[in-house]
Amino acid sequence: MKTEKILAASGTNLLTRRSFAKPILVQKYGGSSVATADLIKNVARRVVARHREGKAVVVVVSAMGKTTDSLIKLSKEITQHPQRREMDMLLHAGEIISTALVAMAIAELGIPSVSFTGQQAGMRTDSSHTEARILGVDGVRILEELGSGKIVVIAGFQGITADLQITTLGRGGSDTSAVAIAVGIGADECEILTDVDGVYTADPRIVEKPLKMSWCSYDEMLELAILGAKVLHSRSVEIARRFDVPVLVATSYRDAPGTVICSPEKARKEFRVMEEVSVRGIAHQKNVAKISLVDVPDQPGVAAKVFSTIGKQDINIHLIVQAEHRGGKNDISFLVGGDKLPLVRQILGDLVQLVSGARAVVDENVATVSLVGEGVQREPGIAARMFTTLANAGINIDLISTSNLMLTCVIPEDRAEDGVRALHQEFFEKSSTGD
Amino acid sequence: MKTEKILAASGTNLLTRRSFAKPILVQKYGGSSVATADLIKNVARRVVARHREGKAVVVVVSAMGKTTDSLIKLSKEITQHPQRREMDMLLHAGEIISTALVAMAIAELGIPSVSFTGQQAGMRTDSSHTEARILGVDGVRILEELGSGKIVVIAGFQGITADLQITTLGRGGSDTSAVAIAVGIGADECEILTDVDGVYTADPRIVEKPLKMSWCSYDEMLELAILGAKVLHSRSVEIARRFDVPVLVATSYRDAPGTVICSPEKARKEFRVMEEVSVRGIAHQKNVAKISLVDVPDQPGVAAKVFSTIGKQDINIHLIVQAEHRGGKNDISFLVGGDKLPLVRQILGDLVQLVSGARAVVDENVATVSLVGEGVQREPGIAARMFTTLANAGINIDLISTSNLMLTCVIPEDRAEDGVRALHQEFFEKSSTGD
Numbered sequence: 110m111k112t113e114k115i116l117a118a119s120g121t122n123l124l125t126r127r128s129f130a131k132p133i134l135v136q137k138y139g140g141s142s143v144a145t146a147d148l149i150k151n152v153a154r155r156v157v158a159r160h161r162e163g164k165a166v167v168v169v170v171s172a173m174g175k176t177t178d179s180l181i182k183l184s185k186e187i188t189q190h191p192q193r194r195e196m197d198m199l200l201h202a203g204e205i206i207s208t209a210l211v212a213m214a215i216a217e218l219g220i221p222s223v224s225f226t227g228q229q230a231g232m233r234t235d236s237s238h239t240e241a242r243i244l245g246v247d248g249v250r251i252l253e254e255l256g257s258g259k260i261v262v263i264a265g266f267q268g269i270t271a272d273l274q275i276t277t278l279g280r281g282g283s284d285t286s287a288v289a290i291a292v293g294i295g296a297d298e299c300e301i302l303t304d305v306d307g308v309y310t311a312d313p314r315i316v317e318k319p320l321k322m323s324w325c326s327y328d329e330m331l332e333l334a335i336l337g338a339k340v341l342h343s344r345s346v347e348i349a350r351r352f353d354v355p356v357l358v359a360t361s362y363r364d365a366p367g368t369v370i371c372s373p374e375k376a377r378k379e380f381r382v383m384e385e386v387s388v389r390g391i392a393h394q395k396n397v398a399k400i401s402l403v404d405v406p407d408q409p410g411v412a413a414k415v416f417s418t419i420g421k422q423d424i425n426i427h428l429i430v431q432a433e434h435r436g437g438k439n440d441i442s443f444l445v446g447g448d449k450l451p452l453v454r455q456i457l458g459d460l461v462q463l464v465s466g467a468r469a470v471v472d473e474n475v476a477t478v479s480l481v482g483e484g485v486q487r488e489p490g491i492a493a494r495m496f497t498t499l500a501n502a503g504i505n506i507d508l509i510s511t512s513n514l515m516l517t518c519v520i521p522e523d524r525a526e527d528g529v530r531a532l533h534q535e536f537f538e539k540s541s542t543g544d
Numbered sequence: 545m546k547t548e549k550i551l552a553a554s555g556t557n558l559l560t561r562r563s564f565a566k567p568i569l570v571q572k573y574g575g576s577s578v579a580t581a582d583l584i585k586n587v588a589r590r591v592v593a594r595h596r597e598g599k600a601v602v603v604v605v606s607a608m609g610k611t612t613d614s615l616i617k618l619s620k621e622i623t624q625h626p627q628r629r630e631m632d633m634l635l636h637a638g639e640i641i642s643t644a645l646v647a648m649a650i651a652e653l654g655i656p657s658v659s660f661t662g663q664q665a666g667m668r669t670d671s672s673h674t675e676a677r678i679l680g681v682d683g684v685r686i687l688e689e690l691g692s693g694k695i696v697v698i699a700g701f702q703g704i705t706a707d708l709q710i711t712t713l714g715r716g717g718s719d720t721s722a723v724a725i726a727v728g729i730g731a732d733e734c735e736i737l738t739d740v741d742g743v744y745t746a747d748p749r750i751v752e753k754p755l756k757m758s759w760c761s762y763d764e765m766l767e768l769a770i771l772g773a774k775v776l777h778s779r780s781v782e783i784a785r786r787f788d789v790p791v792l793v794a795t796s797y798r799d800a801p802g803t804v805i806c807s808p809e810k811a812r813k814e815f816r817v818m819e820e821v822s823v824r825g826i827a828h829q830k831n832v833a834k835i836s837l838v839d840v841p842d843q844p845g846v847a848a849k850v851f852s853t854i855g856k857q858d859i860n861i862h863l864i865v866q867a868e869h870r871g872g873k874n875d876i877s878f879l880v881g882g883d884k885l886p887l888v889r890q891i892l893g894d895l896v897q898l899v900s901g902a903r904a905v906v907d908e909n910v911a912t913v914s915l916v917g918e919g920v921q922r923e924p925g926i927a928a929r930m931f932t933t934l935a936n937a938g939i940n941i942d943l944i945s946t947s948n949l950m951l952t953c954v955i956p957e958d959r960a961e962d963g964v965r966a967l968h969q970e971f972f973e974k975s976s977t978g979d
Contacts, residue, residue, distance in 0.1 A: 146621035180641065186581035187645055188652040195651070198659045199644035202637040206615065209634035210622055216630070217623040224633045229708060273664060 133255065133296040134159055137169040137265060137287035139303040142361035143207045144174030152361060153214035155302075156260060160220055165255040167296065169265040169287040170211050172203030193238035197267075197277045201227070204264035204283070212262040222260045225251070227267035228275070231293065232286060234268035240279035241268055243348075246293025255294075263290060281342020288345040292352045299349070299356045300367075301341055306360035307368035308333065308340050311391040315526045316533045324369045324376040325389060332481045332514045333392050346370060373483060387491055388536045389482035392515075393529050395522060396447035397427060399472040399507070400457075404438045405464045412441060414463045422456060424449045428477065428517060430508045442508055444519065447473065475507060476525035478532060479517040486511045494535060502531040568690065568731040569594055572604040572700060572722035574738040577796035578642045579609030587796060588649035590737075591695060595655055600690040602729065604700040604722040605646050607638030628673035632702075632712045636662070639699035639718070647697040657695045660686070662702035663710070666728065667721060669703035675714035676703055678721075678783075681728025690729075698725060716777020723780040727787045734784070734791045735802075736776055741795035742803035743768065743775050746826040750961045751968045757824065759804045759811040764824050767916045767949045781805060808918060822926055823971045824917035827950075828964050830957060831882035832862060834907040834942070835892075839873045840899045847876060849898045857891060859884045863912070863952060865943045877943055879954065882908065910942065911960035913967060914952040921946045929970060937966040 136156060143149050152168075160166045180199050184191050191199075205226060212224035231247030254261045265283025268276045278285050284301055291299035308330065309319035325333070327350035334343045341358055349356045355375060359367025369376070405411055412431065419426065427444040441464075445453055450473065457469050478499075485491050495516055499506055504527060508519035520528050571591060578584050587603075595601045615634050619626050626634075640661060647659035666682030689696045700718025703711045713720050719736055726734035743765065744754040760768070762785035769778045776793055784791045790810060794802025804814070840846055847866065854861065862879040876899075880888055885908065892904050913934075920926050930951055934941055939962060943954035955963050 146618060149622060183581060183641075183645060184648060187584060187649045190652075191648045192651055195644045195648045195657075195659055198647070198661075199641060202640040202644075205637040205640070206618075206634060209630045209637075210618060212633070213619060213626045213630045214622045216627055217625070222627075222630075224630055226633075226710070275661070 131163060131165040131255075132298070133167065133294060134164045135167045135169065135287055135291040135294075135296045135299045137283055137299075137301045138171065138211075138361055139283065139301075140171040140174055140176070140207075141304045142302060143170055143211060146210070149173075149207070149210050149214050150217075152211055152302075153218055155361065156211075156215055157218045157220050160260055166260045167251060167255065167290060167294070168211060168215075168260065168262045169283060169290060170204065170207045170262060171265050171283040172200075173207045173210075176203040176206065194274065197238045197241075197275050200277050201264070201267040201275050204266050208262050208264040212260075215260050215262065220260055221258060222262060223254050224262045224264070226264050227286070228269035228273075230261075230263040230290065232263075232268035232289070234270060234276045234278070236270045236272075236274060236276065238274075238276055241270075241276035243268065243278065243285065243289045246289050248290070248294035251290070251294050278344075281344055284342045284345035285348065288348045288354060288356060291354050292348060296354070299354050301345070301356055301358045302361035303340075303358065304360065304362070305340055305358070306363075306365050307358055308370070308390070310389070310537050311529050311533045312393065315393075315529045316391075318538065319533065320537055321366075322368045322389065323366065324371060324380050326373045326376065326483055327370060328514050329389050329481050329483060330370045332479070332512075333390055340368075341370065387482045387485050387488055388480050390480075391529055391532050391536070392477075392479045392481055393525050394427070394477045395525050397444045397475060397477065398447055398450045398453070399442055399444050399475045399519060400453060401440055401442040401470045401472070402460065402464055403440050403468045403470055405441055405467045407433075407437045407439050411439075411464050415441065415460055416443075418456060418459060418463060419443075419453070422452050424452055428508070428510050428519070430510050430519075444475070444477065474522045475519050476522040476528075477517050477519055478525060478528040479515045480532065480536065481515045483514060485516055486513050492516055495532065498531050498535045499528055502527055504528050504531070566598060566600040566690075567733070568602065568729060569599045570602045570604065570722055570726040570729075570731045570734045572718055572734075572736045573606065573646075573796055574718065574736075575606040575609055575612070575642075576739045577737060578605055578646060581645070584608075584642070584645050584649050585652075587646060588653055590796065591646075591650055592653045592655050595695055601695045602686060602690065602725060602731065603646060603650075603695060603697045604718060604725060605639065605642045605697060606700050606718040607635075608642045608645075611638040611641065629709065632673045632676075632710050635712050636699070636702040636710050639701050643697050643699040647695075650695050650697065655695055656693060657697060658689050659697045659699070661699050662721070663704035663708075665696075665698040665725065667698075667703035667724070669705060669711045669713070671705045671707075671709060671711065673709075673711055676705075676711035678703065678713065678724045681724050683725070683729035686725070686729050713779075716779055719777045719780035720783065723783045723789060723791060726789050727783060731789070734789050736780070736791055736793050737796035738775075738793065739795065739797070740775055740793070741798075741800050742793055743805070743825070745824070745972050746964050746968045747828065750828075750964050751826075753973070754968065755972055756801075757803045758801070759806060759815050760824060761808045761811065761918055762805060763949055764916050764918060765805045767914070767947075768825055768827050775803075776805065822917045822920050822923055823915050825915075826964055826967050826971070827912075827914045827916055828960050829862070829912045830960050832879045832910060832912065833882055833885045833888070834877055834879055834910045834954060835888060836875055836877040836905045836907070837895065837899055838875050838903045838905055840876050840902045842868075842872045842874050846874075846899050850876065850895055851878075853891060853894060853898060854878075854888070857887050859887055863943070863945050863954070865945050865954075877954075879910070879912065909957045910954050911957040911963075912952050912954055913960060913963040914950045915967065915971065916950045918949060920951055921948050927951055930967065933966050933970040934963055937962055939963050939966070 208224040212222040215222040233244045234241035265286040307321040308325045311319045313319050330346045355371035429443045431441045504524045506518045510517045643659040647657040650657040668679045669676035700721040742756040743760045746754045765781045790806035864878045866876045939959045941953045945952045
C-alpha cells in the first residue's frame with residue numbers, strides 16, 4: 110500500500126498556528142451521522158459544545174447518508190464507463206451539500222461558522238481521479254477563520270489538483286481528509302465520530318460481549334483495519350502514524366468514551382498501561398479466496414514472477430504463504446479479496462504457465478481469523494493457545510501466517526464466526542488466566 | 545434594475561478566439577430538460593448533433609428538475625435564517641451534479657467532454673451572495689478545451705469571487721451564465737433550450753391559439769419578461785442587448801423553430817421584416833397589488849420622498865401613475881409584486897406621515913394587461929383599439945401607463961384572462977384589419 114506524501118505544515122502555517130492561543134480540535138462526522146436534518150442539528154450541538162469548552166473547532170463531514178450511492182446509481186443510468194474525472198466532479202457535490210447544512214446548523218445555535226470545499230480548505234492532491242493521494246494541506250485559510258472565532262466546516266473526501274481539477278480521495282476519504290487537515294493546521298486533537306463507538310476486541314455482531322479498547326496503537330489499528338474491522342480507514346491511520354497525531358474514534362450519537370489510536374509510548378503515558386496485554390483484538394475476514402499454486406519448482410525468482418504478474422492487475426494480496434513440499438517442489442498460497450477473484454481467474458492460465466508444471470487450485474470457501482497485538486508473534490504461548498482453541502472447537506487450520514503484530518489462521522469460511530467466538534472467549538472472557 | 549458590468553473578452557481570450565476556426569455555439573438547458581437520466585441522454589444527443597455539424601459546443605446546465613427546491617427545503621428544516629454565503633455553497637452543488645452527468649452522457653456518445661464548475665469556467669462575480677452580479681468571464685480555459693475538440697459542459701447559476709467564495713446568480717441565473725459565457729468567449733450563437741418552444745404573442749395557457757414570434761427585440765423581450773412572460777430572465781436579455789448577442793429561445797424536447805431575441809436591425813436583415821407590426825405581444829401580470837396614496841399635497845419632492853422610503857425596503861415597483869386630482873391634490877398609485885405587500889403594509893403608516901394629509905388605499909384584486917411592441921405608444925390608433933376592446937368586453941380600466949414599448953392597463957384581477965383573450969383576438973386573430 111502506498112503512503113501519502115503529506116508535506117508538513119508550511120512556514121506560513123506554523124507562523125499562523127503559533128499566534129494562535131486556543132487548542133485546535135478537528136472532528137470528522139461520517140455519512141450516517143449527518144443523514145437527516147435532525148442528525149445534522151445533533152452534530153451542530155456536539156460541535157458547539159466543544160467550541161464552548163474553549164476550543165477552536167474544525168469539522169470535516171461526509172456526504173449525507175446514502176447520497177454518494179444515489180449519485181453513483183444516477184451515473185450508472187447514464188453510462189457504465191464514466192470518466193473518472195467526471196465521477197469526481199459528480200461525487201464531490203455530496204459533501205458540499207452536507208457541509209453547507211452543518212455550517213447553517215451551527216450558525217443557528219449562535220456560533221459563527223463557515224463551510225469550505227476541499228479546495229477552499231487547501232486540500233491539494235495529485236491527479237489520480239477517484240483515488241487521489243494527498244500532497245499537502247495549505248491550512249492558512251482555515252487558521253484565519255478559526256482565528257476570527259468561527260467554526261470551520263470542511264467537505265471531506267475531496268481535493269484539488271495544481272491545475273484546479275476536482276479530485277476525490279476514494280474509500281475512507283473523509284477520515285483521511287480529517288487526519289490530513291489535523292496535520293496541516295497543527296491541530297491538538299483529532300476525533301473521528303461515526304456510528305460505532307470505538308474499536309472492540311472483536312466484531313460485536315459476532316461476539317456477544319466484546320470489550321471496547323480504551324486505546325490501540327497505530328500498527329494494531331492498521332492490522333485490524335486491513336483484516337476487516339471497519340472502524341477507521343487504513344490511509345488515515347497511516348497519516349496519523351506518520352505524523353504521530355492521536356485519533357479518537359467515538360460515536361456521534363451519544364457521549365461515550367471511544368478508543369484513542371496513538372503510539373504505544375503515548376498510551377503508556379496517558380493510559381498508565383503498566384503491563385502490556387499482548388493480544389489486543391481478534392479480526393476476521395470472510396469475503397476472501399485462496400489461490401494455491403501446487404508443485405511449483407523450487408527455483409529462485411518463481412514467486413517474484415508470480416506476484417509481479419498479479420501486481421500488474423491491481424489486485425491486492427492479503428496474505429502469502431509458501432510451504433516446502435516434497436521433492437524440490439513448493440506450494441505457494443495467497444489470499445485475495447473475493448471481488449478480485451474474477452480478475453485472478455483471467456490470469457490463472459498465465460500464472461500456471463509461468464511456474465511450469467504447477468497446478469492452480471482456487472478455494473472460495475475460506476476465511477481468516479487473526480489475533481492482533483504488538484509482539485504476539487514473539488510469545489509462542491499465545492500461538493499455542495490460539496491453535497489449541499481452534500482445535501478444541503473442531504476447526505481445521507488450513508494456513509498459518511504471522512507477523513510482529515498478528516497471528517493469522519486460514520480456516521473454512523463456515524467456521525469463521527465460531528473461530529472468532531472461541532478465540533474471544535479464550536483471550537478476553539476468561540478471568541485472569543494470565544498468559 | 546442594475547445591469548451587469550461584464551468586461552468584454554480580454555486580450556488573451558480574443559487571441560485564443562482568433563486562432564479558433566470553428567463557429568462557437570453556447571447552449572443552455574434548463575432544469576426540466578435534465579430532470580432524469582433519460583432526459584440527460586436526450587440533451588447529450590442534441591448537443592452531439594450540433595457538434596457533428598462542425599460547431600464547437602459549450603453547454604450550460606441548470607440543476608436537475610426540483611433539486612434546488614429540495615435543497616432549499618432541507619435548509620429550512622435546519623434554519624429559517626441561513627447565511628446567504630452558506631445557501632450559495634449548498635445550492636451550487638445542484639448544478640455540479642447535472643453538469644457532471646451531462647458530460648458523462650456526451651462522452652458515452654463518443655465525443656470527448658469535460659465539465660466545469662462556475663469557477664473553472666472563469667465566471668467571476670461580486671460578493672453579493674445569492675444574487676451575485678457577474679464581473680466577467682475568463683474564457684481561456686473554455687477555449688482551450690474547445691480547441692482540443694471537447695464539448696465543454698458548464699454549471700450554470702454559479703460563480704466565484706476574487707477571494708474564492710462561491711456565489712450564485714439568483715433567479716434566472718443559468719440563462720445569465722449562458723449569455724455571459726457567450727460574450728466571454730466570443731461565441732457566434734447562444735441558445736436557451738427550455739420547456740417552452742419560443743416567445744408567444746400571449747400566454748398559451750390563456751389564449752387558445754397564440755402565435756409564436758420568429759423574432760423579438762431585446763427591448764420587447766425585456767418588457768414581456770418584466771410583465772410576466774416567463775421565457776427568459778431579464779438579466780440575461782440585458783447582457784445580450786449590451787453586447788448584441790442574438791439569443792435563440794427554443795424547446796429541448798423536439799426540433800422546432802424557436803424565437804430569436806436580437807436587435808431590430810438584425811431582425812430586419814435576417815427575417816426580412818419589411819413593414820413593422822407594431823403590437824408584438826400581450827403580457828399580463830396577476831400577482832400584484834395596487835397602493836394608492838390619495839389626496840397627496842401637490843408639492844415638489846413628495847413623490848421622491850415616497851419612493852426613496854420604499855426603495856430602502858428592497859421593494860421593486862412595477863408601475864407608477866400620478867394623476868392630478870382636484871384642488872392642488874394628487875393621487876399617486878403604484879404596483880408592487882403581491883409577495884412584497886406585507887413589507888409595504890409595514891411602512892404604509894410612514895408613507896402617509898410623509899405625505900401629510902394623504903390616505904393610503906391598498907387593492908390586491910388588480911392585474912395588468914399590456915400591449916408590447918416597439919413604438920406602440922406613438923400610434924394613438926393602437927391605444928384607442930386597446931381601450932375599446934377592453935370596454936367592449938365589459939372590463940373597467942383603472943389605471944393606464946405607457947412607454948415607448950408598451951401600453952399597460954390596470955384592470956380587475958378576475959378579468960385578467962378575459963382581457964388577454966379579447967386583446968389577442970383583436971390584435972392577432974382578426975384577418976388583415978390593419979392598423
